[in-house]
Amino acid sequence: MAIRIHNTMTGKKEDFIPLQEKKVGMYVCGVTVYDLCHIGHARSAIVFDTIYRYFRYRGYDVTFVRNFTDIDDKIIRRANEEGVDCKTIAEQYISEFNTDMGKLGLEKPSFEPRATEHISEMIQLISILIQKGLAYQGGGDIFFSVEKFKDYGKLSKRNLEDMQAGARVDIDEKKENPLDFALWKSSKPGEPFWESPWGKGRPGWHIECSVMSQKYLGETLDIHGGGRDLTFPHHENEIAQSEAATGKPFVRYWIHNGFVNINKEKMSKSLGNILTIKEILKDWHPEVLRLFFLAHHYRSPVDYSEDSFHEAKSGLDRFYSTFNAIQEELKKPTTFSPSLPSPSKGEGAGGSSPVIENCRKAIESFRARFEEAMDDDFNTAEALGYFYDLQRNLNSLLDISKGYPTPEIASMLKQGLDHFSKMGWVFELFREDPEHYLARQRKEGLKKLNLTEEQILYIIDDRNLARKEKNWEKADEIRKDLLAKGIVLEDTPVGTNWKLKS
């Protein structure tokens, strides 16, 4: 079965047929490095990281290019504000980008080209467009003439007449058509510049992607991605430039991810609700963020809220609790004598119970279900549902096993854990050692509660003494006190565990 992808160009899901068998050339618009990355950048990065990972999981040889826009108006403005040069700003925020994305566990793309390192290629491409009569000089600027490219608007489904009718575009005297866009901008005094046949200047925004994608991936790309907002004008303009210059189709499959809202509001500077990755990671484990995004389809808008992250966190905590329990169970010696059958589950003595058989089916079919979901336009939400299902089945096995795993159950638990590890890699989830994860959760929680583990253990000892004496009143009192402080106790056959109230 082929992987199916929703192509923005056609608005439909299509079978993915790469240009070269088992190879994928994929270009994703990265960030303009003038400020810290926010949760929206994180979503886009995580969406395409997951796609990148899934193709590789599926055995494709992927060349993944994600650029840095390191020259642009916003960078110049920022540099002026801080009294440094553009390169300093760009370097600083590239470094911050790498730090943040590294913490989110993003794989490194095959290439991370920067606009300023491809100026000469951009000049070449612009020259070709001028030669072909598709671009013209206006003042010191070079513009692309949208009217000369007959397919202009095909990605964003607009036509020139409609756009001009409702145009809110500033009239620029130098442009022949208000919708023409700059390929090259002459530099104003004090701005960084490069020499060109048209004088000192710098590239327009769109040309870098045409150049860099072509350089690293060839004239036709399998996949081009980015945030929804980039469809117009950015990607529309890329198509115009690239196809006008090469005469070949630019991109086979366009993928666009949906936006992140903050408490149902659009994230924007003016609302002051920009949530940076750094701020998120102060409060949440990176996998909480990933789980949150992966629980939604990549094309839908998602709404960030404190509650939604709490929900994601409790989901993640539960997964890790299960892993931990499995690891503990696997440390125990296996035994051929089955644990006491529980009549409620309809188990008979000897042989596999229906419950075990159901678990076996769930474990064995997991991989196929996971792949089916992911093949269908990277449906991570559905795939995640199968992880939950797998978890429930493994917990069932743990329930039956109760510290006395049979070889059969132990092998199934092990298999389940392997699934979490292997398919979890695609999502970059479940990467931590469960014991470490849970220990750290506790440690960080204690810090917030201003308690030490010693104090809690002391109190638990005290309570266990009361329990031994069957002084339930006192034992319950102690448990209630701890609960009020945010500590939950769990009495198990092997002792009392504690954890933080979620």
Place this chain on the structure above:
RNA sequence: GGCGGCAUAGCCAAGUGGUAAGGCGACGGUCUGCAAAACCGUUAUUCACCGGUUCAAAUCCGGUUGCCGCCUCCA
């Protein structure tokens, strides 16, 4: 004004022609001294509304309402 998208249980959310995944929550049960955790069960005869196509529609078509995005830098 133009273009595009969305509307599924208390909440979050999958599902593009075959009879509604999953998570959170709630309730009942098993287990437990009692809890917690875990497991089992219940929780949408129905997918904003009105028409149409079809043997069959949450899914396709037309219309209505409501929300959102893009058209200006934006992931």
